[in-house]
Amino acid sequence: MASKNKEKANTIEKSPLGNLANTSVLLEMSKVAPNKRNAAWQTKFVEHLAKASLKPSEPQVVTGPDGFPYFNLEIPRPGENFQSYCIEEMIDEFLLENGFGVVINASYGEPDWILSFGDLINYSISKSFYSYQSMFNTHQDEEGSIAEEEEVTIGFPPNDILPQSLRYALREFFKANGLKQTVKVLLMGRKSNGNMVYDLVFNLTPAMFPNLDTFRAITQAMAFFLPRHYSFISIDEKAIENGFQNL
Secondary structure, eight states: OOOOOOSSOOOOSSOOOOBHHHHHHHHHHHTSOGGGOOHHHHHHHHHHHTTBOBEEEEEEEEEOTTSOEEEEEEOOOTTOOOOOBOHHHHIIIIIHHHTOEEEESGGGSSOSEEEOHHHHHHHHHHSSSOOSSOSBOSOOOSBOOOOTTOOEEEEOOOTTTSOHHHHHHHHHHHHHTTOOSOOEEEEEEEEETTEEEEEEEEOOOGGGSSSHHHHHHHHHHGGGTSOTTOOEEEOOGGGSTTOOEEO
16 A cells, blocks of 8 residues: 655756766666576666666656556667766655655566665665665564563664655655554564574554554555565564654
C-alpha cells in the first residue's frame, strides 16, 4: 500500500551534467539481451549508473507495480540533444525529498534497471546503491519476538542508519495510509552464532490496523524505503521498556 504521490514534485533548479563516458558504457550494455545479463553485467551497469548523464522520459514520474512513484530516466542515444540529469547529483535535494525511486529505460518495455527509495538512501549514506556486508540480521520477519533468556542491546538508530530524509518519508507513508498512532523505532542488537547482529525495530502491531492483511501490506511495503540489507521487525512497544523513541 503506497503513500500518496505529491501532486507536484519539487523542481531541480539546474540540470546536473553527469559523465558522458559512463553514459556510453550504459548504452552499450543496454543492447545486451535480457537473458544474457549475468552478475558481471549487473555489477558493471550499477558501477556506471550513478554518475552517468541521462535524459528524462515522459511521463517524468511513473507509478511502479508496487504503487510507488519513480522518476523516469532514459539512456540517450549518440548525437542526441537532451537535457542532462545525473542520479548522484539528484539524490539528496530532489529524489529523496520527493519520495521517488528511479527507473531506467521503462519506455522500451522491461526497464534496464530500477532503484527503490531505499537504494537511493543507501547511496546517500555510503555512495553505493547496495551494501553486501552489513551488521544487520539476514532474516526479515513481519513480527519479531525476544526470547526470555535472550540478551539484547537497544538504542536509537544513528543518522548514518536512519537519516532524516528516511524518517520523514516513513512518517509520510504511515500518515498517508491512515495510521493514527505515533510510530516509534529502535535499533536492537543480539547475539547470533557468537556475533552481534542488528534489527531496526518498529512498534507496529496488527492491532494498530483494520485487519491483519493491512498490517502485512504496510510492513511489506516499508521495504521500498529501506536499504535492501536492512533487517526490520515489528514488536509491541510494551515488550521493551523505555527503548522506543518517536520516528
